[in-house]
Amino acid sequence: xxxxxxxxxxxxxxxxxxxxxxxxxxxxxxxxxxxxxxxxxxxxxxxxxxxxxxxxxxxxxxxxxxxxxxxxxxxxxxxxxxxxxxxxxxxxxxxxxxxxxxxxxxxxxxxxxxxxxxxxxxxxxxxxxxxxxxxxxxxxxxxxxxxxxxxxxxxxxxxxxxxxxxxxxxxxxxxxxxxxxxxxxxxxxxxxxxxxxxxxxxxxxxxxxxxxxxxxxxxxxxxxxxxxxxxxxxxxxxxxxxxxxxxxxxxxxxxxxxxxxxxxxxxxxxxxxxxxxxxxxxxxxxxxxxxxxxxxx
Numbered sequence: 472x473x474x475x476x477x478x479x480x481x482x483x484x485x486x487x488x489x490x491x492x493x494x495x496x497x498x499x500x501x502x503x504x505x506x507x508x509x510x511x512x513x514x515x516x517x518x519x520x521x522x523x524x525x526x527x528x529x530x531x532x533x534x535x536x537x538x539x540x541x542x543x544x545x546x547x548x549x550x551x552x553x554x555x556x557x558x559x560x561x562x563x564x565x566x567x568x569x570x571x572x573x574x575x576x577x578x579x580x581x582x583x584x585x586x587x588x589x590x591x592x593x594x595x596x597x598x599x600x601x602x603x604x605x606x607x608x609x610x611x612x613x614x615x616x617x618x619x620x621x622x623x624x625x626x627x628x629x630x631x632x633x634x635x636x637x638x639x640x641x642x643x644x645x646x647x648x649x650x651x652x653x654x655x656x657x658x659x660x661x662x663x664x665x666x667x668x669x670x671x672x673x674x675x676x677x678x679x680x681x682x683x684x685x686x687x688x689x690x691x692x693x694x695x696x697x698x699x700x701x702x703x704x705x706x707x708x709x710x711x712x713x714x715x716x717x718x719x720x721x722x723x724x725x726x727x728x729x730x731x732x733x734x735x736x737x738x739x740x741x742x743x744x745x746x747x748x749x750x751x752x753x754x755x756x757x758x759x760x761x762x763x764x765x766x767x768x
Contacts, residue, residue, distance in 0.1 A: 473498050473651035479528030488514040490675040501647035503662035504655045506672040512655050516623050520550045549619035553626045555610035559599035574617035584612040603630030622652045659760040694726040699748040
């Protein structure tokens with residue numbers, strides 16, 4: 472296993488950030504590490520990298536005990552924290568050369584990383600002269616300079632424009648072919664585009680740990696419909712494949728069907744049979760964002 476986390480707990484005074492967290496990850500996996508703000512994602516990432524220590528539990532990276540040998544573990548970890556720490560007065564190439572000296576990386580590796588993250592035209596600028604998106608690229612370049620076996624990326628696409636996001640997605644996917652990538656983001660589309668496994672945590676506990684394809688295999692269809700008058704939900708009970716009914720506000724209803732069939736015609740027929748007028752109707756298949764909201768709200 473590239474990453475092994477066993478029964479990790481962490482508290483800040485009276486606040487419990489992580490509560491008995493356990494999971495593992497293999498080489499070649501790109502894992503979406505998700506959760507609402509304050510769920511404990513960044514704390515877990517900092518513990519894996521050896522930046523902070525847990526109150527209890529064990530963490531191994533490439534079979535190295537992070538708590539006992541943090542320096543050895545950090546040699547095989549590439550880390551991009553949420554708030555990308557950079558020396559703003561240094562030139563891009565100068566900064567990467569400084570980082571490379573710490574890891575004793577060959578100069579050829581520096582140029583390779585510059586090209587990979589799309590910094591070739593910016594290397595002679597000072598970091599403070601770069602846009603936030605390009606500064607993020609500098610952070611990613613620094614994280615992969617020493618060719619780590621494990622990549623920990625906390626909000627890596629923050630501040631990037633749509634074209635840059637696509638490029639960084641492709642880079643993460645390429646890196647994930649022979650590394651383990653733990654990838655935190657609030658953008659569900661990023662996870663669906665890049666990751667093959669999803670871990671969702673809330674209040675320091677793991678709620679979900681599944682392959683992305685398992686979450687996307689759902690045939691659930693959600694209908695949001697507004698009628699002209701209010702009525703009892705018993706009217707909906709004759710609809711086939713209806714798995715849940717929710718009155719969201721006044722005459723607004725959220726209907727969830729366990730079917731990949733377009734069920735809008737059934738809603739129109741129901742309205743006609745009961746002399747109801749439909750004022751608005753939207754439909755969507757259950758995606759990762761919908762699933763995330765269901766399990767974390």
